[in-house]
Each structure stands twice: as structure tokens, then as C-alpha cells.
Amino acid sequence: MGQIIKGKPVADAISQTLTKEVENLKVKGITPKLTLVRVGANGSDLAYERGALKRCSKIGIEAAVKELPEDVTQDRFVDELKKINEDKSVNGVMVFRPFPGQLDENVIKYIIAPEKDVDCFSPVNVAKVMEKDKTGFAPCTPSAVIEILKHYKIPVQGKRAVIIGRSMIVGKPMAMLLLNKNATVTICHSKTVDMPKICSEADILVVAIGRAKMIDSKYVKDGAVVVDVGINIDENGRICGDVNTEDCQPKTSMITPVPAGVGSVTSSILAQHIVKACKLQNNL
Amino acid sequence: MGQIIKGKPVADAISQTLTKEVENLKVKGITPKLTLVRVGANGSDLAYERGALKRCSKIGIEAAVKELPEDVTQDRFVDELKKINEDKSVNGVMVFRPFPGQLDENVIKYIIAPEKDVDCFSPVNVAKVMEKDKTGFAPCTPSAVIEILKHYKIPVQGKRAVIIGRSMIVGKPMAMLLLNKNATVTICHSKTVDMPKICSEADILVVAIGRAKMIDSKYVKDGAVVVDVGINIDENGRICGDVNTEDCQPKTSMITPVPAGVGSVTSSILAQHIVKACKLQNNL
Numbered sequence: 001m002g003q004i005i006k007g008k009p010v011a012d013a014i015s016q017t018l019t020k021e022v023e024n025l026k027v028k029g030i031t032p033k034l035t036l037v038r039v040g041a042n043g044s045d046l047a048y049e050r051g052a053l054k055r056c057s058k059i060g061i062e063a064a065v066k067e068l069p070e071d072v073t074q075d076r077f078v079d080e081l082k083k084i085n086e087d088k089s090v091n092g093v094m095v096f097r098p099f100p101g102q103l104d105e106n107v108i109k110y111i112i113a114p115e116k117d118v119d120c121f122s123p124v125n126v127a128k129v130m131e132k133d134k135t136g137f138a139p140c141t142p143s144a145v146i147e148i149l150k151h152y153k154i155p156v157q158g159k160r161a162v163i164i165g166r167s168m169i170v171g172k173p174m175a176m177l178l179l180n181k182n183a184t185v186t187i188c189h190s191k192t193v194d195m196p197k198i199c200s201e202a203d204i205l206v207v208a209i210g211r212a213k214m215i216d217s218k219y220v221k222d223g224a225v226v227v228d229v230g231i232n233i234d235e236n237g238r239i240c241g242d243v244n245t246e247d248c249q250p251k252t253s254m255i256t257p258v259p260a261g262v263g264s265v266t267s268s269i270l271a272q273h274i275v276k277a278c279k280l281q282n283n284l
Numbered sequence: 285m286g287q288i289i290k291g292k293p294v295a296d297a298i299s300q301t302l303t304k305e306v307e308n309l310k311v312k313g314i315t316p317k318l319t320l321v322r323v324g325a326n327g328s329d330l331a332y333e334r335g336a337l338k339r340c341s342k343i344g345i346e347a348a349v350k351e352l353p354e355d356v357t358q359d360r361f362v363d364e365l366k367k368i369n370e371d372k373s374v375n376g377v378m379v380f381r382p383f384p385g386q387l388d389e390n391v392i393k394y395i396i397a398p399e400k401d402v403d404c405f406s407p408v409n410v411a412k413v414m415e416k417d418k419t420g421f422a423p424c425t426p427s428a429v430i431e432i433l434k435h436y437k438i439p440v441q442g443k444r445a446v447i448i449g450r451s452m453i454v455g456k457p458m459a460m461l462l463l464n465k466n467a468t469v470t471i472c473h474s475k476t477v478d479m480p481k482i483c484s485e486a487d488i489l490v491v492a493i494g495r496a497k498m499i500d501s502k503y504v505k506d507g508a509v510v511v512d513v514g515i516n517i518d519e520n521g522r523i524c525g526d527v528n529t530e531d532c533q534p535k536t537s538m539i540t541p542v543p544a545g546v547g548s549v550t551s552s553i554l555a556q557h558i559v560k561a562c563k564l565q566n567n568l
Contacts, residue, residue, distance in 0.1 A: 106417075123407060123408050123410075123411030123412070123415075124407050124408075124411070126407075126410070126411035126414055126415065127407030127408070127410035127411045127414075128407070130410055130411075130414055130452070130456055131407075131410065131452055133390075157475055158475050158476065158477040159477075160482075166463055168414070168415055172414055172460070172463075175459075175471075176456070179450055179456075179471055179473075182473070182475040184470065184471070184472055184473070184475075184476040184477070184482060185470065185471050186468065186469065186470040186471075187459075187463055187468070187469050187470075188468055189463075189466070189468070191441055191442050191466040191468075192442065192468040193442040193443075193468070198444075198468060
């Protein structure tokens with residue numbers, strides 16, 4: 001029976017390290033600061049924001065929210081982002097997406113200062129993730145998966161990792177991060193033929209497909225580690241992942257739950273990236 | 285016995301299409317132009333340059349070479365590149381790499397204008413390849429592989445593609461391009477365990493490992509398509525690929541030779557990218 005590996009111990013360990021780092025920075029007169037840029041006020045953005053603000057405050061990171069009206073124009077949005085870019089007191093910026101229709105993501109992503117772009121919105125950071133350039137910022141979710149694997153001492157080098165999903169916020173950067181850790185990486189997606197067979201070759205299976213409980217034990221090799229990145233609502237209105245945990249758990253060696261898995265690590269990763277940005281900006 | 289699929293017919297077909305496109309552009313008063321930037325004069329750069337100039341001339345693309353001395357300073361190099369960026373008559377720029385030690389690739393890659401960067405040196409193009417943004421330019425070699433697959437009507441969607449090698453000029457962008465064509469993609473490398481087994485799951489095996497004739501029939505599934513990206517010198521001083529072609533050919537359905545395979549398509553891809561850049565810059 002696979003061990004359920006929760007996110008909280010990982011988040012706590014990261015936060016503890018960061019708290020010390022921030023203390024040391026404050027001794028030098030430096031306080032890391034995040035600005036969250038939010039358009040409108042939808043529930044999932046607000047929920048993420050609450051978590052991020054709480055985490056930052058616990059660690060000693062300053063955080064501010066720039067809320068813009070739902071009908072903000074592209075020009076106004078760009079101006080606000082440029083002001084934040086130029087504000088030397090701000091080390092990290094996270095922009096909530098998706099945007100309302102009047103805002104062009106393909107323009108805005110080139111505006112955000114890459115060195116403050118703590119969630120990999122800028123193409124410069126996308127390229128850095130692919131190039132294994134450690135001055136870059138990967139998106140928080142795949143970074144959280146890497147931290148979970150590290151925390152639970154799950155070997156990655158030379159292992160077969162299969163990722164289901166090829167989005168720019170999880171699948172593709174996840175593939176690059178696992179490749180950077182020397183896994184042999186396979187990317188599956190909606191056009192993959194015989195997915196259960198391919199997935200059941202995986203030592204590490206990362207699922208980011210966005211469909212409630214789709215992955216059952218047929219997809220899982222005996223002894224595999226399964227990481228569930230999905231966040232969905234099941235037929236009873238409860239939060240669930242992309243993995244049918246009860247069915248898979250007996251075959252796995254370790255499996256992350258939903259909720260209380262990957263999702264509970266992302267705000268610590270955000271904090272980690274802000275501290276990293278702050279140190280890089282101060283040549284520390 | 286697998287069919288030997290040569291590069292020349294692919295290059296010829298691309299060139300033919302481009303020649304017509306360039307004729308049409310010239311009617312509009314537009315002549316696509318490439319500038320090659322070369323530092324020093326090493327043999328392999330000069331060989332590539334001759335091929336590129338010949339191909340461009342045949343198609344009707346103007347081409348110039350900016351030769352800089354082996355000891356050019358970073359400042360001078362950056363100045364020259366900026367001049368080319370600003371020169372509206374130049375549509376495409378290719379910079380020979382690797383650079384001599386005094387030039388910092390990590391600085392220069394941010395200087396080249398992404399819209400003229402026809403061989404994916406700029407991080408903006410790296411990101412566009414990953415994002416499947418069609419206004420970007422993938423590196424010429426993996427693009428050549430895609431054109432070969434297309435020319436010989438090799439199905440890619442839903443097929444298992446395995447790439448050996450994870451460089452920024454072949455392996456990683458190759459993975460993204462095959463993923464964009466809906467293949468299920470696996471990336472192998474020096475730390476991969478049991479590579480023959482993994483490779484022999486591939487319908488399409490792309491080899492870019494840089495070791496003469498390393499890949500033999502143990503790596504090949506019956507009926508697979510094998511694409512050899514390697515260029516090495518064998519023990520008799522002859523050019524050879526990364527694949528032991530004689531050993532593999534009987535098991536394959538199709539296999540590219542070296543020489544006369546992928547390498548003979550890259551200059552046509554370069555030309556294709558110049559024409560694309562020219563059209564994008566002229567809003568055509």
C-alpha cells in the first residue's frame with residue numbers, strides 16, 4: 001500500500017528555511033517584497049491570494065495586491081505593470097491569469113521584468129527553464145512537484161518519468177525540470193495512443209490533465225510514485241485530483257493526495273522564488 | 285529492408301516552393317536578405333556558409349557575410365549585431381556558434397532581434413518553440429527533421445517518438461516540435477537507463493547524441509523510422525552519423541543516411557526561415 005505523501009511537511013520545511021533567509025536579509029536592511037496583480041475579483045484568484053499573503057507574512061516577506069477593475073484597458077494594465085517593474089522595492093511580481101478578453105497576454109508577457117517574474121510568465125523565463133539556467137523562474141506548480149520529490153528523497157536520475165498533460169504552466173516545464181534532474185522523460189497528452197501502457201512504464205507519474213479521477217490503477221506500475229497535480233470538483237462537490245487515489249494507492253509506493261498535496265506547496269514555492277529574486281537583485 | 289530516405293528531394297521541394305515565393309516578393313519590390321555573422325574562419329563554419337550562400341542564391345535570397353576577427357571584443361560584436369538588427373534591408377541573421385571565449389553567448393543572445401533570428405538563438409524564439417507560437421523560429425536542424433517526416437508522409441500524430449539527446453540545438457526543440465505535431469515524446473540522454481529498451485518502443489527514433497555509429501539494431505523497433513542527426517568522422521576518416529546504418533536498416537521501415545540525410549536539408553530550412561521572417565516583417 002502506497003504511502004500518502006502530503007504537501008504540508010514540504011511547505012513547512014521550505015518556509016522554515018526561507019524564514020531564516022529573510023531574517024538574514026533583514027539584518028542587511030533588505031525586505032523581500034511581492035506584488036500580486038489581480039484583475040477583477042474571481043473566487044479562485046482570491047483563494048490563491050489569501051494563501052499567498054498568509055504564507056508571505058509568516059515568512060516575513062512583504063506583500064501587496066494591485067487590484068485592477070475587470071474592464072481595465074490594455075494601456076492601463078501595461079502602465080501599472082511597468083510601474084511595478086521600475087519600483088525597486090518590489091522583488092517579485094505575480095500576475096493572475098487568465099485575463100479578461102480586452103487584455104492581450106501575448107503582449108503583456110513581454111512587459112513583465114523577467115528578473116521579477118516569479119511564476120514564469122515572461123518568455124525569458126520559459127527559455128531559461130528549457131536551458132537549465134538557474135537564474136530563471138519555473139512556474140510554481142511544477143517547481144512544487146520537484147520539491148516534493150526532493151523532500152521525500154525520491155530518486156529521479158535515470159528514472160522513467162511520465163507526464164500527462166502538455167500545458168505551459170505544468171506539463172512542458174515539468175518535462176524540462178525532470179529532464180534537468182536527469183530523468184528519462186515522456187510527455188503524454190490527449191492524442192496519445194494506449195496511454196495506460198505508456199504510463200505504466202513510469203517510475204514517477206505526474207498527472208496534470210484536468211479531468212476528475214481519470215487516472216486509475218491501469219495507468220500505474222507496481223511501486224510507482226504518483227504525483228497528482230489536478231484540482232477538480234467531483235460529483236459530490238468535493239475537491240479531487242486527476243487521479244483515482246483509492247484505486248491507485250495500493251499499487252504505488254507513494255502518492256500525493258488532493259487536497260493537501262501539490263497545491264499546498266505552491267505558495268511556499270512562490271515565496272522561495274521571491275526570496276531568490278530578491279537575492280539576485282541584490283547580488284547576494 | 286528499410287527505405288533510405290535522402291534529404292535532397294526534401295531540400296529540392298522546399299527550394300522550389302521558396303523560389304516561387306521569392307519571385308512573388310520581388311514583384312512587390314521586396315528581396316529577402318540574410319546576413320551571416322562569423323567570427324574567425326574555421327573550416328566547418330566556412331563549409332556551412334558556402335552551402336547557405338549557394339542555397340540562398342539559387343532561391344533568389346540576397347546574402348551577405350559579416351566576418352569579424354577572431355579576437356573581436358564583446359562591445360564590437362554587440363555593436364555590429366545591433367547595426368544588423370536596425371538595418372531594415374536585412375530580414376534574417378544567423379550567428380555562427382560556438383563563440384571564442386571573450387564573447388559571452390548569454391549576453392549576445394538577448395541582443396539579436398527575435399524577428400530576424402532565423403536559427404533560434406534568442407530566448408524569445410526558444411520560448412515560442414515551447415509555446416507552439418508559429419511566429420517563432422525553431423533551430424534549423426530539428427525543423428529539417430520535421431520537414432523530412434512531412435515530405436515522406438510519415439505519420440506523427442499519436443506515434444511514439446523517442447529522441448536521443450537533449451541539447452538546445454537539437455534534442456529539446458526537437459521534442460517540442462514533435463509534441464506540437466501530437467507525437468507522444470520521450471527524451472533519452474546520457475543518464476538514461478536501458479536505452480535500447482526505451483528506444484525500441486519508438487515508431488520514430490531521432491538520434492542526436494554525437495557519437496559515431498553508436499546506435500545499432502538493438503535500439504530499433506521493427507518497422508521504425510530512424511532519423512540520424514549525427515555528423516561524425518569514422519575510423520576511416522569518412523563522415524558518418526550516430527547510427528550504424530547497415531545494422532539498423534533491415535529492421536527499419538525508413539532511415540535517413542549520413543551524409544545526404546538531415547544535413548542536406550538544413551540550408552533550405554534556413555532559406556525558408558528567411559522568407560518567413562521577410563513576410564512577417566512586411567505583414568504578408
